[in-house]
Amino acid sequence: MAxxxxxxxxxxxxxxxxxxxxxxxxxxxxxxxxxxxxxxxxPAMHGTIKMIAELxxxxxxxxxxxPGFLHRGMEKMCExxxxxSALPYTDxxxxxxxFINNFGYIETIEKLFxxxxxxxxxxxxxxxxxxxxxxxxxxxxxxxxxxxxxxTPFLYLMQARDYIWEQFNWAxxxxxxxxxxxxxxxxxxxxxxxxxxxxxxxxxxxxxxxDVHGLMDKNRIFLDRTQKVGEISSDDAINAGITGPxxxxxxxxxxxxxxxxxxxxxxxxxxxxxxxxxxxxxxWFLRMREIEESIKICLQCIDKIPEGPINSDDYYAHLPEKTxxxxxxxxxxxxxxxxxxxxxxxxxNIYHCVEGANGELGFFIVSDGTGTAYRMHVRAPSFLxxxxxxxxxxxxxxxxxxxxxxxxxxxxxxxxx
Amino acid sequence: xxxxxxxxxxxxxxxKQFPNAEYLEQFDQPNIRIPAEDMEKIFDFVKNxxxxxxxxxLDITAVDYLTSDYxxxxxxxxxxxxxxxETRFDVVYHFYxxxxxxxxxIITSCGGENPEILxxxxxxxxxxxxxxxxxxxxxxxxxxxxxxxxxLLYPEFKGFPLKKDFPVLGEQPRIKLRNPEQDNGRN
Numbered sequence: 001m002a003x004x005x006x007x008x009x010x011x012x013x014x015x016x017x018x019x020x021x022x023x024x025x026x027x028x029x030x031x032x033x034x035x036x037x038x039x040x041x042x043p044a045m046h047g048t049i050k051m052i053a054e055l056x057x058x059x060x061x062x063x064x065x066x067p068g069f070l071h072r073g074m075e076k077m078c079e080x081x082x083x084x085s086a087l088p089y090t091d092x093x094x095x096x097x098x099f100i101n102n103f104g105y106i107e108t109i110e111k112l113f114x115x116x117x118x119x120x121x122x123x124x125x126x127x128x129x130x131x132x133x134x135x136x137x138x139x140x141x142x143x144x145x146x147x148x149x150x151x152t153p154f155l156y157l158m159q160a161r162d163y164i165w166e167q168f169n170w171a172x173x174x175x176x177x178x179x180x181x182x183x184x185x186x187x188x189x190x191x192x193x194x195x196x197x198x199x200x201x202x203x204x205x206x207x208x209x210x211d212v213h214g215l216m217d218k219n220r221i222f223l224d225r226t227q228k229v230g231e232i233s234s235d236d237a238i239n240a241g242i243t244g245p246x247x248x249x250x251x252x253x254x255x256x257x258x259x260x261x262x263x264x265x266x267x268x269x270x271x272x273x274x275x276x277x278x279x280x281x282x283x284w285f286l287r288m289r290e291i292e293e294s295i296k297i298c299l300q301c302i303d304k305i306p307e308g309p310i311n312s313d314d315y316y317a318h319l320p321e322k323t324x325x326x327x328x329x330x331x332x333x334x335x336x337x338x339x340x341x342x343x344x345x346x347x348x349n350i351y352h353c354v355e356g357a358n359g360e361l362g363f364f365i366v367s368d369g370t371g372t373a374y375r376m377h378v379r380a381p382s383f384l385x386x387x388x389x390x391x392x393x394x395x396x397x398x399x400x401x402x403x404x405x406x407x408x409x410x411x412x413x414x415x416x417x
Numbered sequence: 418x419x420x421x422x423x424x425x426x427x428x429x430x431x432x433k434q435f436p437n438a439e440y441l442e443q444f445d446q447p448n449i450r451i452p453a454e455d456m457e458k459i460f461d462f463v464k465n466x467x468x469x470x471x472x473x474x475l476d477i478t479a480v481d482y483l484t485s486d487y488x489x490x491x492x493x494x495x496x497x498x499x500x501x502x503e504t505r506f507d508v509v510y511h512f513y514x515x516x517x518x519x520x521x522x523i524i525t526s527c528g529g530e531n532p533e534i535l536x537x538x539x540x541x542x543x544x545x546x547x548x549x550x551x552x553x554x555x556x557x558x559x560x561x562x563x564x565x566x567x568x569l570l571y572p573e574f575k576g577f578p579l580k581k582d583f584p585v586l587g588e589q590p591r592i593k594l595r596n597p598e599q600d601n602g603r604n
Contacts, residue, residue: 066568068569071570239472241475360475384547388545
């Protein structure tokens with residue numbers, strides 16, 4: 001039998017050299033790995049990512065993660081729109097937690113202008129952020145379950161998520177992309193009876209979480225596919241810039257809500273759950289615990305929300321009341337100045353971060369003194385996780401990609417921008 | 418009030434070692450501007466600092482100052498000769514120290530016909546995708562990065578979209594069907 005010539009780049013020395021740079025395992029010498037494309041249209045790739053896996057048998061020896069199938073150019077658009085009209089783009093970053101993105105962006109601008117928001121507004125924003133986080137974790141957990149084959153918890157969690165989204169719809173007029181805040185406040189106050197409805201839903205979610213725990217926690221199939229799969233050590237996670245539930249599952253207690261408190265997080269009682277091994281199972285369990293903590297925060301917020309105005313008195317940056325716009329010349333000028341020119345902040349660089357559902361969501365804005373940001377950059381937590389995903393996956397089996405990818409909760413909108 | 422950023426007092430030994438560094442506070446956040454040739458020493462120093470080891474690289478981004486008459490880059494006004502100015506791009510690093518809960522921002526400039534800067538991949542793995550993104554969006558090369566290619570856009574894309582001279586409206590040329598032996602455009 002004639003000898004098959006191995007291409008130069010698959011020769012043992014070459015592969016070794018390449019792998020040593022990236023500290024990756026080495027395929028069996030003298031063999032050529034098989035290449036498999038996963039995605040971009042694959043139900044488990046969440047629609048927007050492509051992975052080119054090189055297999056040695058069933059084991060993955062090399063993988064190339066390619067994000068970037070949503071060419072939206074969000075940062076470029078923010079450089080061409082005023083601060084006010086760039087708000088709806090932030091909805092689409094992590095489209096499951098649009099409130100957190102909205103508030104993160106608006107708070108950055110409020111810091112830029114030096115505007116202080118009212119008590120009621122701050123409490124409402126805290127409540128809405130936490131509700132948003134609950135819906136995101138429900139989505140992520142449901143996705144992991146359904147990808148592994150467990151449809152019942154998927155349906156339970158999706159239903160619970162939709163009950164909350166219905167209430168968001170009532171308050172803001174949209175289920176997913178709200179654009180609810182304004183600089184210095186919110187678009188409108190919440191409707192009467194909204195808080196009691198939310199409280200009812202949250203209390204009904206506590207037994208539901210028990211059901212989901214009961215279905216999954218000791219399920220043999222689930223344990224086999226999640227425990228000791230997709231492990232990462234805490235040092236590696238810190239070095240790779242991972243934040244959020246992913247980092248906490250490795251045992252590091254870092255949460256922006258505690259480390260750099262914003263809104264009212266320092267006035268409510270809650271704790272940061274941490275994992276131990278940093279594998280899929282820890283991430284699953286940690287998200288379940290975080291949902292419980294978020295429910296705790298929400299219930300405290302509902303009791304503590306004071307009566308009072310929703311918008312600040314500073315009319316430099318936020319829109320005046322509609323009654324004033326239609327009845328006084330000052331109100332009209334104010335309205336048009338903000339819509340057409342945009343409010344003009346002082347010059348300088350600013351970075352502000354909030355705890356998004358996947359980690360630290362930061363906004364870096366370079367202001368040149370005009371109504372448009374000279375440069376706006378989003379520090380997207382998913383993007384950094386994608387940067388280290390190859391290291392986590394390599395050495396596992398092909399089928400393990402699905403639970404690993406599900407448990408890191410990549411959101412295309414935020415990763416691609 | 419608690420401090421979350423490394424302010425001038427915390428950085429005494431830093432300024433002793435690097436007297437060329439400039440310090441500017443904006444919105445209670447420090448901007449530390451350093452010359453590009455010191456980068457290697459500064460990465461070493463910042464990562465292994467005794468009191469405030471910056472063990473996490475939160476973010477890297479770049480700013481193109483081509484069309485600004487912004488105070489920090491007063492000479493650039495979008496003229497043709499500014500295209501290859503030595504101070505056209507700022508590369509902005511955000512660090513975080515997990516132990517002491519402090520943040521730090523370091524800014525350095527680069528420019529010229531082929532803007533180049535030292536990669537921080539050796540110190541922080543987080544730089545892997547962040548630097549690829551900057552190469553993708555601004556065309557700044559990171560020397561020492563093991564795998565520098567486009568990350569969000571496809572390899573045949575013309576131009577660097579976040580540069581200020583890249584038009585908002587326009588069309589990219591159509592690309593040919595890739596040769597399957599070409600390894601997905603990676604070579």
